[in-house]
Structures are given as C-alpha cells and as structure tokens.
Amino acid sequence: MATIYDVAREAGVSSATVSHVINESRYVAADTRARVLSAIASLQYRRDGVARSLRRQKTGTIGLMIADITNPFFSEVVRSVEDAVHARGGGHNLILCNSDEDVGKERRYIDVLLERRVDGLILAPAGGNRQYLADLSASGFSLVFVDRALEGVGADAVLVDNRPAAAALTRHLIALGHRRIAVVKAGLAASSIEERVAGWRDALAEAAIPFDSDSVVLSASSVDGAYEAGMELLRRPHRPTAVFCTNNFLTLGMVRAVGAMGLSCPCDIAVAGFDDVPWASGFRPRLTVVAQPTAEIGRLAAGLLFDRLDRRRTGAPVRHLLPAQLIVRESCGNLLVRPAARMGEHVA
Amino acid sequence: MATIYDVAREAGVSSATVSHVINESRYVAADTRARVLSAIASLQYRRDGVARSLRRQKTGTIGLMIADITNPFFSEVVRSVEDAVHARGGGHNLILCNSDEDVGKERRYIDVLLERRVDGLILAPAGGNRQYLADLSASGFSLVFVDRALEGVGADAVLVDNRPAAAALTRHLIALGHRRIAVVKAGLAASSIEERVAGWRDALAEAAIPFDSDSVVLSASSVDGAYEAGMELLRRPHRPTAVFCTNNFLTLGMVRAVGAMGLSCPCDIAVAGFDDVPWASGFRPRLTVVAQPTAEIGRLAAGLLFDRLDRRRTGAPVRHLLPAQLIVRESCGNLLVRPAARMGEHVA
DNA sequence: TTGTAAGCGTTATCAA
DNA sequence: TTGATAACGCTTACAA
Numbered sequence: 187m188a189t190i191y192d193v194a195r196e197a198g199v200s201s202a203t204v205s206h207v208i209n210e211s212r213y214v215a216a217d218t219r220a221r222v223l224s225a226i227a228s229l230q231y232r233r234d235g236v237a238r239s240l241r242r243q244k245t246g247t248i249g250l251m252i253a254d255i256t257n258p259f260f261s262e263v264v265r266s267v268e269d270a271v272h273a274r275g276g277g278h279n280l281i282l283c284n285s286d287e288d289v290g291k292e293r294r295y296i297d298v299l300l301e302r303r304v305d306g307l308i309l310a311p312a313g314g315n316r317q318y319l320a321d322l323s324a325s326g327f328s329l330v331f332v333d334r335a336l337e338g339v340g341a342d343a344v345l346v347d348n349r350p351a352a353a354a355l356t357r358h359l360i361a362l363g364h365r366r367i368a369v370v371k372a373g374l375a376a377s378s379i380e381e382r383v384a385g386w387r388d389a390l391a392e393a394a395i396p397f398d399s400d401s402v403v404l405s406a407s408s409v410d411g412a413y414e415a416g417m418e419l420l421r422r423p424h425r426p427t428a429v430f431c432t433n434n435f436l437t438l439g440m441v442r443a444v445g446a447m448g449l450s451c452p453c454d455i456a457v458a459g460f461d462d463v464p465w466a467s468g469f470r471p472r473l474t475v476v477a478q479p480t481a482e483i484g485r486l487a488a489g490l491l492f493d494r495l496d497r498r499r500t501g502a503p504v505r506h507l508l509p510a511q512l513i514v515r516e517s518c519g520n521l522l523v524r525p526a527a528r529m530g531e532h533v534a
Numbered sequence: 535m536a537t538i539y540d541v542a543r544e545a546g547v548s549s550a551t552v553s554h555v556i557n558e559s560r561y562v563a564a565d566t567r568a569r570v571l572s573a574i575a576s577l578q579y580r581r582d583g584v585a586r587s588l589r590r591q592k593t594g595t596i597g598l599m600i601a602d603i604t605n606p607f608f609s610e611v612v613r614s615v616e617d618a619v620h621a622r623g624g625g626h627n628l629i630l631c632n633s634d635e636d637v638g639k640e641r642r643y644i645d646v647l648l649e650r651r652v653d654g655l656i657l658a659p660a661g662g663n664r665q666y667l668a669d670l671s672a673s674g675f676s677l678v679f680v681d682r683a684l685e686g687v688g689a690d691a692v693l694v695d696n697r698p699a700a701a702a703l704t705r706h707l708i709a710l711g712h713r714r715i716a717v718v719k720a721g722l723a724a725s726s727i728e729e730r731v732a733g734w735r736d737a738l739a740e741a742a743i744p745f746d747s748d749s750v751v752l753s754a755s756s757v758d759g760a761y762e763a764g765m766e767l768l769r770r771p772h773r774p775t776a777v778f779c780t781n782n783f784l785t786l787g788m789v790r791a792v793g794a795m796g797l798s799c800p801c802d803i804a805v806a807g808f809d810d811v812p813w814a815s816g817f818r819p820r821l822t823v824v825a826q827p828t829a830e831i832g833r834l835a836a837g838l839l840f841d842r843l844d845r846r847r848t849g850a851p852v853r854h855l856l857p858a859q860l861i862v863r864e865s866c867g868n869l870l871v872r873p874a875a876r877m878g879e880h881v882a
Numbered sequence: 883t884t885g886t887a888a889g890c891g892t893t894a895t896c897a898a
Numbered sequence: 899t900t901g902a903t904a905a906c907g908c909t910t911a912c913a914a
Contacts, residue, residue, distance in 0.1 A: 189907055200885045205909060215883060235649040236587045237907035240890050245584060247629075247650075254613070261609045265602070268632055277646040281595075282630040284616055298625040301583040302595075409812055441816045464757055465813035468789045537891055548901045553893060563899060585891035588906045 196225035249299035266484025289314030313375025351510035352385025372407035412439025431459035452519025472515035544573035597647035614832025637662030661723025699858035700733025712776040720755035760787025779807035800867025820863035
C-alpha cells in the first residue's frame with residue numbers, strides 16, 4: 187500500500203505538500219497540486235486513517251451501545267444516529283455494540299471502545315457501571331445517554347417522557363371501561379421501564395382504582411418471556427380485561443399468548459403497549475400503542491455528542507426530554523359500547 | 535492519558551517490558567510483572583489501540599455493510615455477526631454502515647472503511663461497484679458477501695437457496711387451489727430477489743399455469759411502496775387470489791393494503807412472503823412464510839472472514855448455500871376446503 | 883510557495 | 899531476564 191512518501195517521490199515534492207493537497211490545509215500551486223493528484227491516482231494511494239488518527243489524537247469514530255440491535259426500537263435509533271453521523275461528513279463512523287442488558291458485557295465493551303480511542307459514546311446504559319460511567323464522564327470523555335439515564339452521572343441525555351405517556355395510555359383503557367388493567371413489566375434495570383409502570387399507577391390512582399400488586403407481572407424482556415408471563419396471566423381465574431405491555435417484545439409475546447389461548451383481542455382482552463413498531467398497524471386488530479420518537483432520539487443524541495466534540499458546548503450536561511405519542515387504534519376495544527369496533531386511527 | 539513510557543518509568547523498567555507484560559508476549563519475572571501491573575493500575579493506563587494498529591498493521595476492526603439496519607432480516611444478520619466477532623475475543627469490533635441500496639453510498643462507505651484499514655468487510659452488495667469490488671477482492675482484501683453475490687467477483691459468500699424455497703412456497707399456494715398468484719418484486723438489484731421470482735415461475739410452469747407478465751408487480755422495497763403496489767393490485771377487476779411478497783417489507787405493505795381495502799386474509803386473498811420476522815407469527819392470521827436462516831448467515835460469514843484473516847484458508851473463494859424453510863401457517867387459506875382454517879403450524 | 887523533521891504510542895528486532 | 903531503538907504513516911510547527 188502506497189504511503190504519502192511514495193506519492194511525494196512520484197510527484198517530486200515533499201510529504202508535507204502531499205498532505206496539504208489531500209487535506210486542503212494550505213495553498214499549493216495549481217501545477218504542483220495537479221502532479222500530486224496524478225501521483226495519488228497512479229499509485230492508488232489511500233490515506234492511512236490509523237496513522238492519521240494517531241497523529242491527530244482523534245479517530246472520527248463513535249461508539250454506539252444499545253441493548254440489542256434486533257429490537258426495532260433500537261434499530262431505529264441506531265439508524266438515525268448513523269444517518270446523522272454520516273450527514274455530518276468527514277468520514278465519521280459508528281462502532282456498534284450490543285450489551286444485551288448485561289452490565290459486565292457493557293463494561294468490557296466500553297473498555298474496548300476506549301482502547302480504540304473512540305471520540306465519544308452514545309449509550310443506552312444497562313443499569314450498572316454507574317460509578318465507572320460517572321468517572322468516565324467526569325474525566326471529560328463525551329458520553330450521551332439515550333432512552334435511559336443513570337442517576338448521578340452528569341452526562342448529556344436524550345430521554346422520552348415515559349410517565350405521562352404511560353398514564354395517557356392507561357387513561358385511554360380506563361375510559362373504554364377497563365378496570366382490571368394489568369401491566370407487564372420488562373425485567374430490566376432501566377429508568378424508562380420504571381417510569382412506564384409509574385405512569386400506569388398514576389392513571390389508576392386518578393381513577394381511584396385500587397392498586398393490586400398482582401396486576402404487575404414481571405417478565406424477561408423478550409418475546410418468549412412475555413409469552414410465558416402472558417399465559418400465566420391469562421390463565422388466572424379472574425383475569426384482567428386489559429394488559430399494558432412496557433415494550434414491544436412484551437407486546438408481541440402477549441399477542442401470541444392471547445392467540446395461543448384461543449382468545450380474541452379486543453373482545454376477550456385488550457392489549458396495548460409501548461413502541462409503534464411497523465407491524466403494530468399491520469396486525470389485526472391494529473395495536474393501540476405509545477410511539478416513541480426514535481428518529482428524533484438518534485438525531486438529537488448525535489447532535490449533543492457533536493456539540494461536545496466540536497466544543498460548541500461545554501459545561502453542564504443537557505437533557506432532552508421528548509414527548510411520546512399515544513396512537514389509538516383498535517386493540518383495546520370498548521367495554522362500554524361493545525362490540526362496536528371503530529376503524530379510524532386517532533392520535534391523541 | 536498515560537502512555538507505556540509513563541508506566542515504564544513508574545515501574546522502573548523499559549517500555550518493552552511493559553508491552554510484553556500487557557501482551558503476555560514474552561516471559562517477565564514475577565516481581566517485575568507485579569510492579570508493571572501496579573503501575574498500570576495506579577496510572578489508569580489504557581493501551582492505545584490506534585498506535586497499536588499502526589504498528590501491527592492490523593486494526594481488529596471489521597466493516598459490515600447492509601442495506602438498512604431497520605430491516606429485521608438485516609438486523610438479525612448483523613446481530614449474529616456481532617456475536618461471532620465478539621465470541622472470537624481479542625476485542626474485535628464492527629463498523630456498521632447502511633448502504634440504503636445506493637451504489638454511490640456503498641462506494642463512498644467502502645472507501646471510508648478502507649481508509650480506516652478495516653481488516654475485512656462483510657457486505658450485502660447493492661448491485662453496482664462490481665469492478666471496484668472485483669479489484670478489491672483480487673488485491674487480497676478479505677471480502678465476504680452475504681445475502682447476495684456479484685457475478686464475476688471472486689469473494690467468499692454466504693447465500694440462501696432462494697429459488698427452490700420460493701418454488702416450494704408457490705407450490706403450496708397452488709396446492710391450496712390458487713391459480714392467480716401474483717408476485718410483488720422488490721425493486722432492488724439483488725440476486726436474491728431475482729431468484730425468488732424465478733422460483734415462483736418454476737412452480738407456475740410445473741403446474742402448467744401460464745405466465746402472465748401482469749402478475750409480476752414491481753414495488754419499491756419499502757412498506758409504503760408495497761402498500762401502493764398492493765392497493766393497485768387489489769383494485770384490479772380480476773385480482774389475484776394469492777400474493778407472494780419477495781421480502782418482509784413488501785409483506786407488511788401488502789397486509790396493510792389488504793386491511794385498507796377492507797378485505798380479509800385469507801378469505802379474500804392469500805398472502806405469503808419471505809422472512810419469518812417475529813411478528814409473522816403474532817399477526818392474525820399467522821403468516822405463511824419462507825424463513826431465512828439469519829443467525830446461520832451471520833455466523834458463517836464471520837467464520838469465512840476469520841478463516842481468511844487468520845490464513846486458515848487461502849485460495850479459491852468459498853460459497854455457502856443455505857436452505858430456507860417454508861413455514862406453513864394460516865395466511866394462505868384453502869380454496870379447496872374453505873373456509874376451514876387449520877390452526878397447527880407445519881414446517882415443510 | 884514549499885520543505886524539514888519531530889512526534890503521536892505502540893510493537894518487535896536485536897543486543898546484552 | 900530485560901533494554902534500546904527503529905519503524906508504522908501521518909500532521910504540523912518552523913524554517914526557508
């Protein structure tokens with residue numbers, strides 16, 4: 187592989203001139219420039235980004251760690267981060283890591299990313315590593331949280347205002363006549379999940395529906411986990427009339443359980459959940475969900491990071507708190523006017 | 535950030551010894567080792583991977599370019615590649631790129647990846663850049679195709695045997711009594727899509743169903759594109775009784791169109807497609823699909839790449855051709871014994 | 883308008 | 899058992 191010196195020799199100039207031609211970092215006479223360019227072409231020279239990173243002490247590489255790229259919520263966020271990074275130009279890149287919500291894996295990955303000298307990190311934290319991340323952030327490393335924040339870690343963050351959105355969804359269920367509303371809680375150490383359950387409780391309290399700890403069902407955050415949890419829930423003698431699923435895996439698992447029990451949604455049981463995955467509106471009945479602004483999350487997270495990296499912003503961390511949107515479709519039925527299902531889609 | 539020299543000074547040894555302690559690359563006396571280790575700890579030293587990459591002339595970084603991480607087919611492949619890379623140890627990493635099926639974008643991304651000196655590239659090619667990729671591969675760079683191959687490019691590949699799988703799916707439709715079977719063809723320059731359409735034609739020919747060019751509907755490879763195409767198809771005076779969608783975006787778009795037209799599946803129209811996305815079996819009716827072995831694809835692709843990188847294999851390119859599996863569920867109905875829908879799931 | 887040369891932080895070859 | 903030192907390929911301050 188040709189180096190800058192090979193090009194310099196071929197063009198009869200110094201390595202500095204070649205560098206300046208490549209980077210347009212100082213004036214070079216037109217003919218010199220032309221000679222350099224043609225030498226580059228004939229030697230098929232390609233700048234070595236590794237050497238460049240070493241010299242410049244920045245890599246143009248950003249770490250992105252999410253729980254699981256297979257989760258449509260995260261894949262949409264990743265997609266929009268990638269678009270933003272790409273749009274910024276300058277050949278910036280993303281290193282992708284799946285933490286699987288595993289604190290140890292997250293920690294090891296962060297170590298690898300730091301060794302690789304990523305310029306910054308966008309992270310949906312698994313929940314542990316609090317001190318480690320606090321120290322990292324305090325040391326001046328650019329860290330941006332997405333989806334979840336860690337108390338006491340002074341990093342920028344892009345979060346969704348889960349609690350009112352969950353409350354709105356629950357209120358919607360209550361308005362349709364539901365009183366026995368279970369919540370399936372994903373077994374993650376994530377602030378977002380806690381907030382969704384809190385929102386559910388808020389709405390119950392408002393409606394003076396007594397809280398029953400049995401109606402909180404804990405489930406592994408996976409389709410299969412939710413299927414199991416759903417089967418258990420649906421087999422109960424006094425089963426709920428509605429279920430609120432705290433993320434899209436859980437919604438799908440619950441929907442499968444409803445099908446497997448030979449029940450029908452929304453007649454036998456209403457199902458609603460978080461995340462407006464593409465299938466939510468293809469599924470029959472179309473699912474009533476809270477949509478998170480995934481594209482916005484990614485875009486803003488990248489923006490916060492670049493603001494730090496470019497020193498456009500220094501000092502106190504910034505938190506974006508984005509609204510989520512209740513999208514009313516048909517999966518919650520209407521206990522008051524049954525069985526008149528309405529076909530329109532309402533955004534509340 | 536402390537360097538190896540800082541550690542050396544602190545421990546009273548040379549930089550070489552520190553390096554050897556870190557890499558366990560030669561014997562170091564126990565007490566020397568201990569001093570180095572404690573110096574590393576007290577200085578919070580972290581090896582600089584950039585300098586290391588420059589010196590070793592390898593980065594431990596792998597490029598992974600797919601069309602769109604938001605497509606569940608690709609996100610599952612990416613996930614399994616990442617698992618394989620991670621499982622290999624040694625802190626290897628993945629740089630993720632979305633080509634969006636755009637040849638120019640693909641080309642620019644490859645240039646960036648090469649500048650970053652990735653050790654190899656796993657690629658679902660957009661269809662152009664044939665000569666460029668051929669030259670790259672011929673130059674000794676490790677390239678592995680997934681999902682699609684490019685004729686004339688001598689690179690390793692992990693492919694799915696699309697044609698017989700598509701034929702099997704079509705035969706299934708024919709066996710259920712369908713004769714007017716349309717295919718929605720994704721507008722991509724991908725060998726996989728061509729093969730699926732070819733398989734469909736094979737099955738029609740076997741059953742002596744005359745080929746009608748009107749029954750091939752071209753659609754942008756997106757949910758919205760397929761929705762439009764689906765609406766057009768379903769509004770035809772003599773509409774088909776079954777539709778075969780050549781990827782999961784198209785299936786979803788078609789399902790939405792069926793719903794929007796107020797039609798019901800499978801009574802009014804049968805829908806089947808490629809890709810067993812998680813929602814395929816949550817959706818009612820559960821979708822009959824061809825499942826691609828996504829986990830296997832990623833695992834094998836990573837394996838092929840590592841075999842090259844580690845020189846366990848040299849010479850002629852290897853192609854894995856994996857079988858796809860028809861999963862019969864309820865979305866294709868049964869024109870012969872209607873409307874008896876069966877509930878069991880059959881794997882053919 | 884261009885060139886010289888130091889230095890980024892490692893690894894690995896020799897030498898001791 | 900360990901150390902000195904030359905690369906790796908670039909950018910950039912300084913000099914001309």
